[in-house]
Every structure is written in C-alpha cells, then in structure tokens.
Amino acid sequence: MTGRAKRVTIRTVAEDADVSVAAVSKVLRNSYGVSERMREKVQASMQKLGYRPHSAARGLRGKTFTIGLLQNDLRNPYLPTIFDGIFKGLEGSGFQPLLGVGQSTEPLETALINAMIDRQMDGLIMVAPRLPGEKIEQFAREVPTCIIAHHHPDEDAFDTVNFDDKLGARVAVRHLIEQGCHNIVMLSQALPEPGVSNVIQQRELGFIEAMGGLNKRPSDAIVHGFFDAASTETLIRELLLKPDRPDGLFCWSDMVATQVFVAAAEIGLRIPEDIAVVGYDNTYDDQLRPFGLSSLNQPGYKLGVAAAQLLLSRIEGRSEAEHKVFSPELIVRGSSLRSDDT
Amino acid sequence: MTGRAKRVTIRTVAEDADVSVAAVSKVLRNSYGVSERMREKVQASMQKLGYRPHSAARGLRGKTFTIGLLQNDLRNPYLPTIFDGIFKGLEGSGFQPLLGVGQSTEPLETALINAMIDRQMDGLIMVAPRLPGEKIEQFAREVPTCIIAHHHPDEDAFDTVNFDDKLGARVAVRHLIEQGCHNIVMLSQALPEPGVSNVIQQRELGFIEAMGGLNKRPSDAIVHGFFDAASTETLIRELLLKPDRPDGLFCWSDMVATQVFVAAAEIGLRIPEDIAVVGYDNTYDDQLRPFGLSSLNQPGYKLGVAAAQLLLSRIEGRSEAEHKVFSPELIVRGSSLRSDDT
DNA sequence: TATAGTTTGTAGAACGTTATACAAAAACAA
DNA sequence: TTGTTTTTGTATAACGTTCTACAAACTATA
Incomplete structure (x- = not known):
C-alpha cells in the first residue's frame, strides 16, 4: 500500500x-x-x-561528513566522558560521528578501521587503540586521524591528545609514601601487545621512576591483572593474602580499585588502615562515594573536545602534527588518607 | 614523500x-x-x-553492508551486554555494525537515523529509542528495522525483541510482599515522552497491576527520578527520610538501586531490615557483590543475538513482523531477603 | 563603441560499484 | 551437419553527487 517513495535527489x-x-x-x-x-x-x-544529500553518493566524489570513532571497551565507564567531549566538539560542524567497537584485538581493530576507510569517512578518532604505531601511521596517511590516550609524541602523521600518565603515577606514589606506605604495589593490567605508547605502560613507567628510591625490584612491585574481571579478582585475593602483602596499592583504573574494595572487605582488611588505595580516572564519583576512593582526576571531556577540534582543523588542511598533553590531578579521599598521628 | 597511494579498485x-x-x-x-x-x-x-570493495560506491547501487545501531545512553552498564549479543549475531554475516549515539532527545535521534539512512545503511537496530511508534514506523518503511526494549506488539513494519517488563515488575512486587513489606514504593524514572511502548512504563504498569490488592493509590506508590544522578539522589534522600518511608523499594534499574544503597548507608537505614530493595537488570554482578542486590536478570546478550538474527532475515526479504518476548528471572540476594522468623 | 573584465549559470566527466542486456563460445540434440 | 540450449564473458547504463571547463550575460574601462 505505502509504496516506498522515490528518494528526493539533487535532480528533483x-x-x-x-x-x-x-x-x-x-x-x-x-x-x-x-x-x-x-x-x-x-x-x-x-x-x-525535504531534500537531504545522499552521503553514500557524496562519498564517491568528496566528503561523506562522517567521523569514525574507534572504541575498544564499551564497559569502561571512563570512556563516555571522552565521547561527550567529542560530540560537543563536533557539534555544529556538520560532521556525524559514528562509533565502531574494536573488541580489543588487533585484527578486529584493523578490520574496523578499514571498514571506516572503505566507507570513505572524513576523519578518525581512535580512543586507546590496540594497534601499534606504524599501523596507525599507515592508516593516518589515508585519512586525517587523531589518537586519544596513546602516547606518540614524535609522530607526525597524526595528532594525539593525552593526559600525562607518567606524572599521574608519580604523584600517586609520592602520595602513598607520604601516607607512610612502605610496601607499595601497582595493580596494572597485562597488555595484549606491550608498547610504550600505551597508557597503562606509561603509568608503569611513571611508577617505576617514582619507586626508584625504594629497595624493591620494580618487577615485584607491579602485578598484572587480566582483561576479564573474574581472573583479576583471584589475582587480587592472592595478593592481599600474601604474608608480605602491600600496604599501599596503586591501581591502574578505578574499575580494579573497586574490585580491591570488594576483596578487602571479604578478607577483612581495612582501607586505608591496612592498605591505602589510589585509583585512576576518578570515575564512580557519585555511585561509590561511600568507598571514598582516592583517584587521579583526568576529565575525559577535555580530551574529547581537544581531539574533535584537532581533527576538524586537520580535515581543513593542517598537516603538521600537534600533540596535546594535559595534567591529571590527584583527588585525595578516604581510601588513602591516614590520620598523621601514628 | 610517501605519496597517498591510489586506491585499488575493481578496475585495477x-x-x-x-x-x-x-x-x-x-x-x-x-x-x-x-x-x-x-x-x-x-x-x-x-x-x-589487497583489494577491498569501496562501500560508499557500493551504496550508490546496492548494499553498503553496514548496520546502524542506535543507542541513547553510553553510561548504562546494561547496554554493552546487548551489544555483545548483536556483534555476535552479526559475526560472519559480512555486515559491519556502526553505532550512533542519540543522546536521549527526539530531534537528535531523528537526525541520527536520517544520517544513517542517508549513508545508505542496510538495516537498523534501535535500542530503547525515544522516538514515538509512528516515527519509527515511518523509518522502518525506508529500511529494515528491529527495535530492542520498546514494546510494539502490534506493529508490522518492524520487528521487536523484549523481555517481559510487566512480568518482571509483578514478580518483584510479589517477592517483596512475601518478605513482609507493607509499604512498597517503586522508584521509577520520569520519561521525556511517556508511552506504553517504553520499558519503564511497562514496569510501572506491571507494578500497578501487582499492587492492585494493596490499599494505596498507585500514584503515591510510584516516585519518578530524573535523568541526572544528582537530582535523583536528592529525591531518594527525601523518600527515605519521610515519616512513612517505604519498607520495600522496587527500583527500575540497578543504577538507581546503588544510589539507594549509598543514601541508606549515609542516613543509617539498614538493608534489608529497614528497607528491602529489588533492582532491575542484574548488572554489577561482580563489582557490587557485597551489596548483594536482588535484581531481575534479563540477559541483554539474548536480546542482541535475537535482534541481529531478525534483522538479517528481514534484510534477506522477510516482510511479516516478528515480536520476540523473553521472560526475566528474579535473582534473590541479601538486599531483599529477610529471615522468615520474625 | 569596442574591449576587457567579472559575474552567473550550465554541460558533462568522473567517482567505484551493480546489474541488465547481449555476444561469443561450447555443449548437446536432431 | 544444422539448429538449439547452455555456459561464460563483456559492454555499458545507471546510482547521486562534485567540480572543472566553459558559455552567456552583465559591468567597467578605454
């Protein structure tokens, strides 16, 4: 009955x-x-x-007015703040952001980016890509690209936007030392493919730097969790049950930090008395307030806005790379604050 | 130096x-x-x-092999499970899913869907759209469409996949009554534009049905929270501080339920002794275990897989609508389980 | 009034595919 | 052999835009 109406084209x-x-x-x-x-x-x-340009057709000649966003982990509550920023930064530009989920493996990520290029997208923003630098560089030569949360300070094929992760780790460690911790451990995450560009790796480097003065082999002071929550939980339990369990824990993300809270509660360890905990990202601001998790605040919104602006200017024609670095700020809460009178 | 290599086309x-x-x-x-x-x-x-077909070009004639996914709330931790299912269901089909974020307002959502249609996408899956039924129907006539978490049982322009939300609410209320609650309140959410198709509305309807026997006006028994967490928190506090505060709380989502935990703890109310709480979605399985939140389990994965399959078969040519409804299951945990010996 | 701009509009090739219509070649039947 | 199918491959018109070249109509200048 309702015959599929013929599309209104430029010709009409x-x-x-x-x-x-x-x-x-x-x-x-x-x-x-x-x-x-x-x-x-x-x-x-x-x-x-009611004419609307047909972007598939446009893509054949010029722009599609589409920006591809690459994301790997839909569950990480930090990422939405980044996207809010990106959306804001793109608002009114006429570019439509579309999100692809890479699912954290290199081949899938490659396939996804290819898919975006095949769809003739005008620009790409990748958030914490798993891809190695050379691969990204290769893609970046085909399409304007901006990377968030991956450190490539010397790259000139694409732009980057980051918080200073080394600095964050150093600040966290210094704070834990000030609070009287002697046995500080970093709860990090195993990387599918390590590389200094990775945010987590950077935090590890900062951690090692700051721990320089302590008499402990860095390798012992860093414990690597896994991608799935269950195995990480076991790991945390083991760590907390060891005879020489840490009295200060620097967690690579608030997500694992909350797991530490759970495990500690079940084992019967007090936070911060038995273990002081510092997280990263300052997520869970509202939801987990009673936990009072100290954390490094690094508003993702800022990253997003900056990335969007950089990308737009690159699409406009800029060709020298820009690398923005913001500084995180430690928010001290109950999880790491011991009364100074011991 | 590295000249932008000419693309390999079908001609090459x-x-x-x-x-x-x-x-x-x-x-x-x-x-x-x-x-x-x-x-x-x-x-x-x-x-x-290394030839790869150029989908923008393909789109001009036939398919683009792209599926548009519409999402409204990147922060809702329930949604990723749905997407996992969709991705799984689409795997190997050759269709690339791309996600658009509607940001919960009707005009933005409309713009987004138009953008997807302009990009000549072959199918659409909308998760909990804000759009009214007629609008969706209109779009569905232009492109194969499947809706998740929006009830349109009589619609024949598109398919739907849902859990039975009325049933879930009824089960929750029955459980609370069995646990000895006399003053049961539902913590719902204000809808930008109400309509029975909405999941939350359905839960309210189920709630009212199940409360039929109780001597309280339903309108008093349902409290509406807001979209932003902060205002909702104030509301919860008020509710818990009222002289006739509820002894049983049915929350429309686990997200608000966790807010209740926070507020209750700060006010000094015990769960479940003072208030029994039941959530919805059974998220936070790992992270909030100590809270032991009773919740209605409705694996989003199932929804996703089913939606993907329905969409694919519709793209293949099916034209009669299908409406799948699954049943949620109440998982009882500490937050609502009172020892029976009073 | 010529001559040289400048402004306003148009034709039509190109982009990388798909799909229809058809020609050529091969296989089969009488 | 001759005709009839069937198989295999090709030429080419779309699809809805963009954009370069150019023609036509004005304006300004000498």
Missing part, C-alpha cells in the same frame, strides 16, 4: 527550482558563483521537498 | 587479472555465470593487490 530539486543540477550542487556547498536570487529559489525547493 | 583488479570489470564484480558478489578458472584468477588478483 533542480527540476523543481528550474535550474541546473550544477547550480543546486553549488548552493549546497555554498561555493562561489550563485546569485542571491538563485540561492533563495533553490533553498526554498530543498525545504519544500 | 580487472586489468591485473585480464578480465572485464563486470567479471570481477560477478566474482565479488558470487553471482551466476563465472567459471572456476576465472573465479580463481580474479580472486588471486584481489588477494595480490
């Missing part, structure tokens, strides 16, 4: 406004050489017919 | 394999009329040159 508009197809296209892209009278006539027709 | 392949463009296209779509010898020759060339 041209006929309706009684001008050439080329004219309509010009109006659309507001390029040089259209009289006021014509512009109005054409715009009226577009309005009337 | 044709030349390399020394056949016609049409032939390559046929191989690509494995359509009728290709000899074994030719198929091999062409595939070898494609392999050698």
